[in-house]
Amino acid sequence: xxxxxxVTPMIRDVLEAxxxxxxxxxxxxxxxxxxxxxxxxxxHGDWSTNVALALAKAAGTNPRELATRxxxxxxxxxxxxxxxxxxxxxxxxxxxxAPTWLHEVLTEVVTQGEEGYARHDFGNGERVQxxxxxxxxxxxxxxxxGWFASxxxxxxxxxxxxxxxxxxEYYVNDTGGQIRRLGESVxxxxxxxxxxxxxxxxxxxxxxxxxxxxxxxVEQAGRWAAEHILRFIKVQLEAINIHFDEWFSQASIxxxxxxxxxxxxxxxxxxxxxxxxxxxxxxxxxxxxxxxxVLRKSPExxxxxxxxxGDIAYHRNKFLIxxxxxxxxxxxxxxxxxxxxxxAGVAALGVDKDRLEVRIGQMVSLSSGRIGKRLxxxxxxxxxxxxxxxxxxxxxxLVASIDQAPTxxxxxxxxxxxxSPVYYVQYAHARIHSIGKRASELGVTRAPLDEVDLSxxxxxxxxxxxxxxxxxxxxxxxxCVERAPHKVTAWVRELADRFHSFYHDCRVLGDDVPPATxxxxxxxxxxxxxxxxxxxxxxxxxxxxxM
RNA sequence: GCCCUCGUAGCUCAGGUGGACAGAGCGACCGCCUCCUAAGCGGUAGGCCGCAGGUUCGAAUCCUGCCGGGGGCACCA
Numbered sequence: 231x232x233x234x235x236x237v238t239p240m241i242r243d244v245l246e247a248x249x250x251x252x253x254x255x256x257x258x259x260x261x262x263x264x265x266x267x268x269x270x271x272x273x274h275g276d277w278s279t280n281v282a283l284a285l286a287k288a289a290g291t292n293p294r295e296l297a298t299r300x301x302x303x304x305x306x307x308x309x310x311x312x313x314x315x316x317x318x319x320x321x322x323x324x325x326x327x328a329p330t331w332l333h334e335v336l337t338e339v340v341t342q343g344e345e346g347y348a349r350h351d352f353g354n355g356e357r358v359q360x361x362x363x364x365x366x367x368x369x370x371x372x373x374x375x376g377w378f379a380s381x382x383x384x385x386x387x388x389x390x391x392x393x394x395x396x397x398x399e400y401y402v403n404d405t406g407g408q409i410r411r412l413g414e415s416v417x418x419x420x421x422x423x424x425x426x427x428x429x430x431x432x433x434x435x436x437x438x439x440x441x442x443x444x445x446x447x448v449e450q451a452g453r454w455a456a457e458h459i460l461r462f463i464k465v466q467l468e469a470i471n472i473h474f475d476e477w478f479s480q481a482s483i484x485x486x487x488x489x490x491x492x493x494x495x496x497x498x499x500x501x502x503x504x505x506x507x508x509x510x511x512x513x514x515x516x517x518x519x520x521x522x523x524v525l526r527k528s529p530e531x532x533x534x535x536x537x538x539x540g541d542i543a544y545h546r547n548k549f550l551i552x553x554x555x556x557x558x559x560x561x562x563x564x565x566x567x568x569x570x571x572x573x574a575g576v577a578a579l580g581v582d583k584d585r586l587e588v589r590i591g592q593m594v595s596l597s598s599g600r601i602g603k604r605l606x607x608x609x610x611x612x613x614x615x616x617x618x619x620x621x622x623x624x625x626x627x628l629v630a631s632i633d634q635a636p637t638x639x640x641x642x643x644x645x646x647x648x649x650s651p652v653y654y655v656q657y658a659h660a661r662i663h664s665i666g667k668r669a670s671e672l673g674v675t676r677a678p679l680d681e682v683d684l685s686x687x688x689x690x691x692x693x694x695x696x697x698x699x700x701x702x703x704x705x706x707x708x709x710c711v712e713r714a715p716h717k718v719t720a721w722v723r724e725l726a727d728r729f730h731s732f733y734h735d736c737r738v739l740g741d742d743v744p745p746a747t748x749x750x751x752x753x754x755x756x757x758x759x760x761x762x763x764x765x766x767x768x769x770x771x772x773x774x775x776x777m
Numbered sequence: 778g779c780c781c782u783c784g785u786a787g788c789u790c791a792g793g794u795g796g797a798c799a800g801a802g803c804g805a806c807c808g809c810c811u812c813c814u815a816a817g818c819g820g821u822a823g824g825c826c827g828c829a830g831g832u833u834c835g836a837a838u839c840c841u842g843c844c845g846g847g848g849g850c851a852c853c854a
Binding site for chain 2: 270653
């Protein structure tokens with residue numbers, strides 16, 4: 231869906247254009263890009279530029295002098311909404327805008343709505359696959375998997391909002407030793423034998439074993455169990471509002487000719503050779519510090535294809551068979567060592583390795599020694615979700631960057647779940663609906679926006695809400711480009727914060743509120759609702775109408 | 778040893794593609810409900826932004842080194 235045309239030219243563009251002509255008029259060559267930022271401090275205005283700092287040297291003057299001349303030029307022909315321009319500090323040029331620019335923001339938000347506001351098209355319909363979680367189906371997924379699940383899903387939502395066509399994929403390791411060990415565990419449990427070396431001790435597997443009534447065959451028992459486990463993993467993920475488009479079977483790669491075909495194709499690169507009975511790939515040619523990797527083991531080692539060979543075949547399928555323009559894999563830091571080899575493999579297939587992006591999330595760990603009621607050393611995702619709810623879980627995992635290695639204190643999380651930032655945000659959303667309800671009880675109806683005068687919106691609390699709202703398009707863009715959904719979390723908290731303050735200080739309804747003010751505020755409230763709805767949706771969290 | 782990543786307030790973290798006196802939540806302390814949900818609001822206390830150099834008009838942010846935490850360097854997946 232293409233983003234709607236802005237109702238008015240963005241203020242930023244207006245300011246930039248004026249700055250260019252101002253630079254021209256003082257005889258300074260305007261730079262390619264003019265930096266315009268929103269100062270951290272209110273008294274520094276609504277927008278600020280450092281051009282004078284940056285260009286003073288080239289202009290043969292000092293920053294404040296240049297800034298002063300720029301201000302004079304700007305004052306001669308002030309841009310729309312600009313109330314005052316001033317030189318500040320070492321040579322910043324600060325723009326102080328009239329509230330009218332924020333009234334335009336309000337109009338923008340409301341007319342574009344949940345669908346349109348802060349939507350971008352720079353993705354150009356590029357087909358992106360986001361592969362995440364992909365945990366082995368040898369037991370329920372745990373809290374750490376859930377962390378990356380939230381991340382991957384929200385990243386997908388951001389990409390969609392920015393014009394990419396997203397496919398969410400879970401790579402199912404349903405093959406080989408993994409499955410055989412699982413089968414052995416099931417059979418051993420069923421027969422009451424001790425678990426084999428490397429077996430799966432979880433209660434879940436134990437439970438499955440008692441339900442298994444198939445033959446005493448390791449493969450079959452393993453497949454059967456994996457299917458059941460996978461079904462449960464789906465339930466766990468759906469419980470936190472995550473739905474995959476594709477559950478891609480590793481067996482489908484390894485049991486077809488795909489790996490052989492891939493190696494044949496790799497040979498064309500001239501980077502494949504045989505040595506000591508094994509097949510090797512020169513990964514160093516494409517930047518892998520390890521230099522070379524085995525694709526097929528020597529006969530003495532069993533003669534199997536390596537995991538890497540299968541993985542390259544899988545990525546050949548992604549790029550060359552299914553034709554994704556870009557692939558983003560979300561991996562835990564424990565897989566970091568695979569990145570360079572895989573990228574080299576992809577490059578050897580003739581695919582630009584920049585089309586493969588691997589986001590490494592740092593390891594999630596649990597602080598409490600006592601981790602779960604079940605055997606094993608992980609806490610199942612559903613156990614936590616059952617206690618704190620999906621929204622707390624999702625936001626908890628989306629407050630920090632994935633470059634942080636969180637240590638989760640589950641006791642604390644459970645005890646403090648009521649204090650979760652989600653509720654702070656959701657409460658703001660609920661309050662908005664409460665205002666709507668109250669309005670209809672009072673028989674107050676909101677007039678059409680184009681008939682409402684927004685000029686009563688001058689209270690600092692009102693303006694703060696609008697300033698935050700004005701920021702969402704850039705936040706969404708940045709969060710998407712940087713693959714950083716936690717920036718949305720921060721924004722949504724800020725908006726809720728501003729709204730709560732407004733709610734406290736500015737009454738929307740009541741006998742002592744002038745009708746014109748009520749009308750304008752009702753629209754301010756609606757704009758806030760739109761902003762919260764967009765933000766919460768990007769986080770995959772509910773926007774409740776009451777709490 | 779080499780590579781990746783982190784080190785910001787008591788705790789959990791924002792900010793990090795350089796900018797103007799360092800932010801939030803929780804915790805602590807003090808206030809605020811005859812009024813649209815107090816899951817809220819306002820205020821106070823609390824930080825040589827790991828350490829040392831360097832680049833720059835300007836560094837929490839960039840570079841180098843060191844210290845500390847996590848992860849990785851298989852013919853394992």
